Structure formats: C-alpha cells, structure tokens
Amino acid sequence: MENDPDSSVSPRETENAPDESCDGQFFVVGKKLLFSTSSISLSAEELRDLELEEVGSSQECSSSSRGESEDEENGKPDGSKVSATASSDAENGKTDGKDDSQWKGFLRKLKKGHSFHPTMPHLPSIKKLSRKKTSRSPQSLPSLPSLDADLYYCFETSWKNFSLSDLQEATNNFSHENLIGEGGYSEVYKGHLENGQLIAVKRLIRGTPEEMTADYLSELGILVHVNHPNISGVVGYGVEGGMHLVLPLSANGSLSSLLKGEKDKLTWCFRYNIALGIASGLSYLHEGCQRRIIHRDIKSANILLTEDFEPQISDFGLAKWLPDQWTHLTVSQFEGTFGYLPPEFFMHGIVDEKTDVYAYGVLLLELLSGRPAIDEARNSVVIWAKPLLHRNDVSEIADPSLEGNYNVEQMNRVIAVASLCIHQNPSERPQMSQVVRMLRGDEGRTHKNK
Numbered sequence: 001m002e003n004d005p006d007s008s009v010s011p012r013e014t015e016n017a018p019d020e021s022c023d024g025q026f027f028v029v030g031k032k033l034l035f036s037t038s039s040i041s042l043s044a045e046e047l048r049d050l051e052l053e054e055v056g057s058s059q060e061c062s063s064s065s066r067g068e069s070e071d072e073e074n075g076k077p078d079g080s081k082v083s084a085t086a087s088s089d090a091e092n093g094k095t096d097g098k099d100d101s102q103w104k105g106f107l108r109k110l111k112k113g114h115s116f117h118p119t120m121p122h123l124p125s126i127k128k129l130s131r132k133k134t135s136r137s138p139q140s141l142p143s144l145p146s147l148d149a150d151l152y153y154c155f156e157t158s159w160k161n162f163s164l165s166d167l168q169e170a171t172n173n174f175s176h177e178n179l180i181g182e183g184g185y186s187e188v189y190k191g192h193l194e195n196g197q198l199i200a201v202k203r204l205i206r207g208t209p210e211e212m213t214a215d216y217l218s219e220l221g222i223l224v225h226v227n228h229p230n231i232s233g234v235v236g237y238g239v240e241g242g243m244h245l246v247l248p249l250s251a252n253g254s255l256s257s258l259l260k261g262e263k264d265k266l267t268w269c270f271r272y273n274i275a276l277g278i279a280s281g282l283s284y285l286h287e288g289c290q291r292r293i294i295h296r297d298i299k300s301a302n303i304l305l306t307e308d309f310e311p312q313i314s315d316f317g318l319a320k321w322l323p324d325q326w327t328h329l330t331v332s333q334f335e336g337t338f339g340y341l342p343p344e345f346f347m348h349g350i351v352d353e354k355t356d357v358y359a360y361g362v363l364l365l366e367l368l369s370g371r372p373a374i375d376e377a378r379n380s381v382v383i384w385a386k387p388l389l390h391r392n393d394v395s396e397i398a399d400p401s402l403e404g405n406y407n408v409e410q411m412n413r414v415i416a417v418a419s420l421c422i423h424q425n426p427s428e429r430p431q432m433s434q435v436v437r438m439l440r441g442d443e444g445r446t447h448k449n450k
Contacts, residue, residue, distance in 0.1 A: 250306050298359035
C-alpha cells in the first residue's frame with residue numbers, strides 16, 4: 001500500500017501448470033489467457049459464439065500424486081508452452097478490436113448460462129501476460145474498455161459504486177499530498193468521504209487497457225470471496241475514468257508507517273496481537289478458503305491497522321488461486337518486494353504457501369527489532385538477525401524503543417516462529433495454522449536452531 005523503493009515489477013509472468021490439472025480448460029479472450037475452473041462448462045457452440053480460441057489439446061491427463069512436480073527436473077512443463085505463446089503474442093503488441101466485446105460476451109455467458117458454487121470465484125483466475133512499467137502520468141492513462149451492467153454481478157451488493165467525481169472530491173483530485181502508496185501498477189491515495197470516513201483509494205495506472213481490466217477483475221475475483229477479520233474489507237469500487245478500489249483506512253495507517261515513525265504507539269502487546277492476527281489471516285487464505293490463495297506480497301506496508309490496532313491484510317494485486325492438484329506455481333520472472341522473497345523464488349521461480357510464510361517471518365523480524373526488511377544501506381534484516389536468532393540473543397533482537405517492556409515468554413515464541421519461517425529450506429517452514437498454534441503456545445513443536 002505504501003511507496004516502497006524495493007518493489008520490483010516483472011514485465012512478464014508465466015504460470016506453469018502440472019499435467020494433472022485436467023479439471024479445467026484454457027481459453028483465450030482476445031490476447032488474455034484464462035483458466036476455466038471445473039465449475040464452468042462451455043460447449044463448443046458457445047465457444048464459437050463467443051469467438052473464443054481454445055488453447056491446448058484434449059490429451060488425456062497423466063495421473064500423479066500431489067507433491068510430485070516434474071517442472072523442477074525437466075524445466076517448464078508442457079503447459080508453459082501455451083503461456084509462452086500467449087505471452088509472445090502480447091509482447092508483439094498484436095491487438096484485436098473484438099477484445100472488448102469478447103470480454104463482455106464471456107462474462108455474460110458466465111453469468112446467464114452457468115451456475116457457480118457459492119464459494120467459488122465468479123470469474124476464472126486471469127493469467128497476467130506482458131506488462132511493462134512506464135512513467136506514464138495519471139493524466140495520460142489509456143482509455144479503458146467499458147464495463148457494462150453484466151459485469152457488476154462480480155461486486156458485492158454492499159460495495160458502493162463511486163463516480164469519478166466522488167473519488168476526486170475525496171482525494172482532492174488525487175493530489176500528490178494524498179499519495180500514500182505506489183506499487184508496480186497502482187497508486188494509493190488517502191481520502192475522506194462526505195460522512196467523514198477515512199478511505200484509501202487504489203487506482204491502476206500502468207499497463208494496457210486489457211491488462212488493467214484483467215488485473216482489476218482478478219483482484220476483485222479474490223476479494224469478493226474472502227471474509228475474515230484480519231483481511232481488509234472493501235468499501236466500494238469505481239470504474240469511471242479508470243479502475244479504482246476503495247478500502248477502509250484508519251488514522252493508524254499501515255504497520256510500515258508506524259514502524260518508520262510513531263514506534264511508541266506499538267507496545268509489545270500490540271505487536272504480539274498484530275503478529276497473531278496476520279498469522280490468522282494467512283492461515284485462512286491458505287487453508288480456510290475453497291481454493292488456496294497465495295498473497296505473494298506480504299509486507300509491513302500491506303498490513304493496515306484499525307483504530308484498535310487490529311491488523312488487516314490488504315492489496316491482493318499479486319494474489320493467486322492455487323488449485324488442489326498443483327503443488328506450486330512457477331513464474332519466469334518475479335513480482336514482489338525485495339527483502340521478503342524466499343531463496344527458492346530467486347533460484348527456481350517457485351511460488352506456494354511457503355512464499356507467504358517466509359515473508360511473514362521477515363515481517364516478524366520487523367516487529368521484533370523495529371528494523372525494515374531492507375534498510376537505506378541495502379542491508380537485509382534476515383542476514384542481520386540470523387546469528388542473533390541462533391544465539392537466542394533476545395536483548396539484541398528486541399526493538400530498543402520497547403525499553404525492555406515485553407513479555408519474555410511471548411517474545412521467545414515470536415523469535416522461535418520467525419526463525420522457522422525464514423528457514424532456507426521451504427519444507428522446514430511451518431504451515432500458517434501451525435504458526436497460529438505456536439504463537440498461542442498450543443503447538444508442541446520446539447524451536448530448533450538452524
């Protein structure tokens with residue numbers, strides 16, 4: 001949510017699916033590659049009506065148990081060839097004037113012609129293709145495909161539809177003074193509604209119109225299906241003059257803003273409860289949803305704090321659904337934030353639940369020490385903390401601003417969890433449900449010096 005110079009943007013991402021994922025089909029809408037879940041069944045006639053091009057073959061899916069992944073041995077699996085082809089087309093700048101109508105027709109068919117499981121996403125997860133970071137100013141945003149009434153079924157009925165003038169008034173015409181965050185493809189502005197409510201307005205600013213639409217729908221497709229006290233709620237949305245998402249915001253802002261400034265507000269009691277709340281939210285995303293959700297961008301800047309310092313995970317712009325048959329995703333290049341990315345991500349491009357677990361461990365080190373993930377001298381808090389964790393040097397790890405005012409037992413639990421979460425071997429990292437139990441003192445697992 002906040003401006004982070006360490007954020008890194010990938011120009012292209014490719015997800016490689018294992019062969020056993022035979023419960024869905026791949027389709028192309030214009031130049032966008034979509035995954036149709038098993039709850040959606042389109043006939044050949046419907047595909048022709050929608051002018052959709054079916055990608056891949058109908059070869060029999062090979063059976064394999066979960067946990068066996070051929071992509072690590074053989075490089076990219078066959079599924080990557082489809083993504084690579086689509087990426088190449090997008091990269092070459094080929095466009096089709098029928099894209100907009102195809103999007104609308106596809107969504108209309110999904111709404112009117114097919115039933116959905118109430119806990120499954122209304123929209124298929126959308127693969128992100130070629131995207132290049134530009135210095136385009138907000139005033140020169142590309143014109144976006146119109147979103148007709150058939151699309152609005154994607155939104156919660158409780159979400160308010162804001163006009164562009166509403167958002168301009170709330171943010172002082174998106175003034176630079178109200179800019180509180182900037183990511184790879186979006187900007188976040190602080191604002192006030194007429195009723196005095198403090199809000200954060202996320203606006204997509206980079207990418208082609210089709211890419212911005214896909215990113216927007218992908219994020220909404222996740223947000224509309226999550227409901228947890230430690231997941232940020234949604235106030236509303238706006239599609240006039242751009243893609244906007246309106247989130248609740250409190251005077252406490254984000255965890256990052258307090259760690260950088262008003263540390264005195266973060267007593268040990270608050271820090272411990274924040275650690276527990278984030279763990280609970282991640283456990284819900286990984287294990288409590290119909291399909292596993294990988295956030296992929298857990299960091300202090302994306303943790304909003306309510307008025308009573310309850311943490312809420314925000315910014316699902318990089319989040320991905322992970323079907324049960326898939327052990328992980330493999331990306332060709334990365335999106336995320338330096339300092340929070342695990343070793344296997346850099347080495348093999350692997351993304352799974354343990355990606356979030358590692359980032360959570362880094363966040364715990366920030367809570368414990370008050371240090372940023374990467375400081376101004378480009379020093380990593382992980383490298384700084386590992387020898388101290390090995391010695392269990394609590395006094396050296398603890399944030400000096402706490403002045404020794406912390407619960408020793410709770411501190412030791414958090415240190416033990418942090419040490420496990422940042423383990424170099426992902427298989428040694430705990431699941432988030434285990435983390436919750438460990439922080440509460442319910443897990444019998446002992447801390448091992450790694």
